[in-house]
Amino acid sequence: MTGNSGFDRRALFKGGIAATAVGALTTWGAAPATAAPRRAAEPVIYGTDLWGARPPDQPIEVLDHKPTYIVVHHTVEPGNTEDYSRERAFQISRDIQTFHMDTRGWGDSGQQFTNSRGGHITEGRHRSLEVLRGGTQHVLGANVGNHNSEVVGIENEGLYTDVDVPQALWDSLVNLVAYMADQYGITTDFIKGHRDFNSTECPGEVLYGRLPELREAVAASLGVQARQPVEWPLLRQGDTGEQVREAQRLLRARGEKVSVDGVFGPATRSAVRSFADANGVSTATCYASAHTDERGLLGADIWPLLTDGADRQAVKQRLARIG
Ligand SMILES: [Zn+2]
Structure with missing residues (x-):
């Protein structure tokens, strides 16, 4: 967390103490007791x-x-x-x-x-x-x-x-x-x-x-509470660690030839490309992705295929923990 939100949290906390003194209850990170959902103005x-x-x-x-x-x-x-x-x-x-x-x-x-x-x-x-x-x-x-x-x-x-x-x-x-x-x-x-x-x-x-x-x-x-989702990690060549090891295990289980060493090198990139091609994963379509060769990245459209049949939510949570 950086920048303005940290400041806002502290300001809210101070406001919370003041409000508690006059009898209203508030908790850390919650909206002030007086806040209610409100409309956002249309920007230019x-x-x-x-x-x-x-x-x-x-x-x-x-x-x-x-x-x-x-x-x-x-x-x-x-x-x-x-x-x-x-x-x-x-x-x-x-x-x-x-x-x-x-x-x-x-x-x-x-x-x-x-x-x-x-x-x-x-x-x-x-x-x-x-x-x-x-x-x-x-x-x-x-x-x-x-x-x-x-x-x-x-x-x-x-x-x-x-x-x-x-x-x-x-x-x-x-x-x-x-x-x-x-x-x-x-x-x-x-x-x-x-x-x-x-x-x-x-x-x-x-x-x-x-x-x-x-x-x-x-x-x-x-004027509402933020909700933060848990997402699939994006792995690419040069990455190392437990998430890479997990990806390599899953790729091997799907028949791709890669060793489980926790290092995302050229062999892992090839395995990801091969798996993506075999499963008909299409490339991204935005303006940015049109200007970059992104084949061999392991992201949100490939993890669900690698974990087909598993409890995907549990895998996603575990990947977030070990990341
Ligand atoms: Zn984009």
């Missing part, structure tokens, strides 16, 4: 008409149900600019749309929303803003392989494997996710990173590592 979101989007060349599909998950991505390309202007946000929105339409052959931008390093939020796929405001439907996008009917995705401009996001991006991400969670009644444990669905680095180790803090911040702005 620039619609497709404002940033110069091309019209979609395939029909926009609006599903008659709410999305289940809010998913955080990073764009990787074009890297970490220091241009924090609104015009830059509009430019990257156009660039992503062009890539998705002309290179990927999709009818429009894959993500529903984009958040720039300057904290400017734009609508991605057409109609996403209008449908979010309605709060009952979902614009089908293309940003999480095999889960697009369940997820509403936010592309965050930049590469966050080693460095942190700018404060402006963070603040607007909190505001946007809080608004989405409120509109759709999505609880904070359903705020996810792309890697919680596909074997991908997205949204980068640093931004992914801040998701617990994002859930805390969103919960605080909605």
Whole structure:
């Protein structure tokens, strides 16, 4: 836990002591006695008409149900600019749309929303803003392989494997996710990173590592308690330890040729690729993953196949303990 949430907890605790003195009960980490669930304000979101989007060349599909998950991505390309202007946000929105339409052959931008390093939020796929405001439907996008009917995705401009996001991006991400969670009644444990669905680095180790803090911040702005999910770990070449050993045991049990030494080297990577190919695991589909060769990562879409027939929840819990 870093940054603002630690401060907020201390402030709450002090408030709790004061409230106890006048007879109200409060507990560590709980919302203040006076807090009640509240609505999140709609942040400024620039619609497709404002940033110069091309019209979609395939029909926009609006599903008659709410999305289940809010998913955080990073764009990787074009890297970490220091241009924090609104015009830059509009430019990257156009660039992503062009890539998705002309290179990927999709009818429009894959993500529903984009958040720039300057904290400017734009609508991605057409109609996403209008449908979010309605709060009952979902614009089908293309940003999480095999889960697009369940997820509403936010592309965050930049590469966050080693460095942190700018404060402006963070603040607007909190505001946007809080608004989405409120509109759709999505609880904070359903705020996810792309890697919680596909074997991908997205949204980068640093931004992914801040998701617990994002859930805390969103919960605080909605006046509710944060819920934190347990997720499958993402393993890649270079990793060592008990989680790798467990992965190697499971791969061997499925017939892959790898020794159980706790070292994720080239042989383990080959075994993961071979297992993924044999089981038809498709590659991730977001803007970031299109720019990186991510084959051989062992993530959230491969663990369930490796543990088929086992008590998956128990395995997941154990992996989290030994990680
Ligand atoms: Zn992604």
